[in-house]
Amino acid sequence: MTESQTDQLPAQQVEAASKAFEQEFERFACFTDASRDLAGLDLDQAIAAERALAELRTRHLGKKSELAAVKKLIGRVAPADRASFGQLVQATEAALVKAIEEAEETLRQYIETERTARESIDVTLPGRRPRHGHRHPITLLRERIEDIFVALGYVIEDGREIETDFYNFTALNIPENHPARGELDTFYTTDGFALRSQTSTVQIHAMQRRGVPIRMIAPGRVFRRDTPDPTHNPMFYQVEGLCVDRGISMAHLKGTVTEFLRRMFGADTVTRFRPSYFPFTEPSAEFDFSCFKCKGSGCRICKNSGWIELGGSGMVHPNVLRAVGVDPQQYSGFAFGLGIDRMCALMYELDDIRLLFENDVRFWEQFE
Numbered sequence: 001m002t003e004s005q006t007d008q009l010p011a012q013q014v015e016a017a018s019k020a021f022e023q024e025f026e027r028f029a030c031f032t033d034a035s036r037d038l039a040g041l042d043l044d045q046a047i048a049a050e051r052a053l054a055e056l057r058t059r060h061l062g063k064k065s066e067l068a069a070v071k072k073l074i075g076r077v078a079p080a081d082r083a084s085f086g087q088l089v090q091a092t093e094a095a096l097v098k099a100i101e102e103a104e105e106t107l108r109q110y111i112e113t114e115r116t117a118r119e120s121i122d123v124t125l126p127g128r129r130p131r132h133g134h135r136h137p138i139t140l141l142r143e144r145i146e147d148i149f150v151a152l153g154y155v156i157e158d159g160r161e162i163e164t165d166f167y168n169f170t171a172l173n174i175p176e177n178h179p180a181r182g183e184l185d186t187f188y189t190t191d192g193f194a195l196r197s198q199t200s201t202v203q204i205h206a207m208q209r210r211g212v213p214i215r216m217i218a219p220g221r222v223f224r225r226d227t228p229d230p231t232h233n234p235m236f237y238q239v240e241g242l243c244v245d246r247g248i249s250m251a252h253l254k255g256t257v258t259e260f261l262r263r264m265f266g267a268d269t270v271t272r273f274r275p276s277y278f279p280f281t282e283p284s285a286e287f288d289f290s291c292f293k294c295k296g297s298g299c300r301i302c303k304n305s306g307w308i309e310l311g312g313s314g315m316v317h318p319n320v321l322r323a324v325g326v327d328p329q330q331y332s333g334f335a336f337g338l339g340i341d342r343m344c345a346l347m348y349e350l351d352d353i354r355l356l357f358e359n360d361v362r363f364w365e366q367f368e
């Protein structure tokens, strides 16, 4: 800026700066006029206006503003005019500051009131319903199984998941050298306890506590060393049943399992038993039932065999009864067990059993 310009124009420069401000400030004028109604404004608009106002302040009062440039000229004005010029600059600056501060205050109050209103609770509005979850398919299936057996006169027993060697193996007639006892099959804690590898452990506890006769089922988690794949998981659910009384025979076992499967999959369900071997039962049998989907004609679920393998069963081994102080000469019983996860995967046609434990809510929602 040259000397000649400053001599000629300082007062006009102040006026120009003031005009430029007024033009820009026009849109904020509503905030300095108490008679204006701000009802049309919403919170977001007010916040945006507050920001724009701060920018306007920088532009017109900041270090690089026209007014700041003019202030530097005060010293160069002819001494006779200096005082009045100085006053003009100050008055102009004060007017700008006042206008901006009034608008800022109005906006600040408006924003605070709106925020409070937005956060306050309208007690007349209907309540927001909490989103109800629903039960896991394994739980649903377990409850169906429990209902059937309770109706057949069975009690439901629960048990611990960490067991001693006695309950997990010895009392179940699993010999010392049996591979199931090995670390390749069973999880052990560092102090020698085992994560139960079958819910049969509960039978032992229940017979010790309740004595015989007894009719019980024990649903629960069991653990085996397995690499997870579509049909295996190191943790899974079983339900095990036990009936001990005088004169219990294989016929009772077959009748009970058959009745259970009929109630589960329909009255036309056919059951078959195949001889097998388990340490804790003698004789032992695996049981299959006619495919619930194709009714025996063959489909994807039953791999075209018409049958679905479900579980193991047999007459309680005399050594198991002796382990809990029951005389096998007087009492006999049967036991059976099946995997709930596997049954669940079959019924819902899941290709991968691991889906049951992945906790993907999108997957679960379809079972609602």
Ligand SMILES: [Zn+2]
Binding pocket: 291, 292, 293, 294, 295, 296, 297, 298, 299, 300, 301, 302, 303, 304, 306, 307
């Ligand atoms: Zn089938």
